[in-house]
């Protein structure tokens with residue numbers, strides 16, 4: 388009898404092309420996603436060596452970080468560096484014959500939204516991209532993680548990656564979630580519990596009833612932030628929810644190939660008795676709607692709490708908290724729900740999918756953004772945008788006073804014109820609240836789409852249950 392394996396073990400074993408004595412492996416890569424920021428030097432390396440892309444049919448490129456989200460996608464570009472990156476991707480995609488969604492294609496969007504949407508991301512695959520939030524694709528039961536630019540070149544040239552295996556970690560969310568609690572609250576609560584280094588050296592498998600109950604989009608939100616918890620990747624075993632989502636997508640297998648794929652996908656779960664090196668268990672009913680108060684994703688608290696004091700922490704965290712609070716302009720003891728905001732950003736690869744926009748629109752419907760607050764809704768892809776328009780969500784947002792934008796990374800990070808002004812405070816559905824992340828000296832509070840929508844209406848951080 389073979390030893391019981393985890394889901395991660397199974398996908399890993401299925402992709403090892405060669406194993407060296409010290410355990411270093413050459414892994415076969417099924418999908419290589421590419422964006423404009425981390426790929427120019429990689430393509431340049433190939434060009435200089437006179438090498439082609441080894442598997443152009445498995446390589447998918449889309450510009451997302453630098454592209455303006457106003458309708459003027461050409462003139463609005465932030466600076467020369469941004470323009471060069473986008474133009475380089477255009478040229479490289481053509482020269483090397485890879486799959487490409489240029490900025491004027493309705494399928495363009497954030498790479499981690501486009502991959503699943505187009506059916507490139509499938510269970511059991513290895514998926515890489517020169518981008519840390521590649522973890523998102525783990526929601527399908529794919530081993531998906533970010534790589535550096537030299538690795539991008541290696542994968543382009545060989546369709547393989549040199550890797551050492553990580554350890555297995557299990558994060559179980561048991562039972563049901565309470566009203567107002569979403570996938571974003573789960574993933575933030577997990578990081579609150581484990582810290583941003585808790586997953587270092589591990590691949591996390593998320594499981595438990597609360598995870599099973601999530602839609603594919605919710606599962607993507609959870610896995611998206613595995614990297615913020617320090618993990619190499621996050622995974623969720625595929626099930627009927629996964630298969631139903633994948634079926635019929637443009638690049639999903641069809642006919643007999645679909646049946647064959649399905650047979651394999653159904654074997655992708657952690658065997659009974661398989662051992663994890665680390666286990667974290669959280670009760671779903673203990674998770675509240677949360678917001679971040681500091682400049683690290685682990686600085687997270689239920690919205691019903693107050694701003695903490697540095698003395699509430701231990702060791703090195705005391706100084707970090709002091710610095711965070713100063714940067715964020717927050718006074719300890721202030722109820723979080725009394726912190727006024729200036730801006731709201733709904734979008735990103737964490738929460739820029741159609742269900743996220745539906746959840747936000749549900750709260751916003753028939754109401755107006757608070758005076759003095761500016762709000763922006765940025766769909767994760769052109770197709771999400773079209774769907775939202777068809778469903779009347781765009782109208783709800785616009786009637787409320789939100790700007791309705793084109794697809795891209797937008798204000799998730801300050802690489803394009805969508806930015807915070809210094810000291811501006813933003814309720815954001817993105818995944819990083821680092822200093823200056825959304826603009827020089829800008830202040831970011833991470834939360835779910837429903838919570839961000841609620842904040843837009845009241846003009847302060849708000850418990851979504853107040854407005855539900």
Ligand SMILES: CC(C)[C@H](C(=O)O)[C@@H](O)C(=O)O
Nearest residue numbers: 424425452517518519520800
């Ligand atoms: C620009 C890119 C390399 C970066 C990443 O790796 O994640 C970005 O997407 C981010 O979210 O910070």
Ligand code: SF4
Nearest residue numbers: 520735736796799800
């Ligand atoms: S949306 Fe944000 S987190 Fe996602 S890829 Fe773009 S910049 Fe990175």
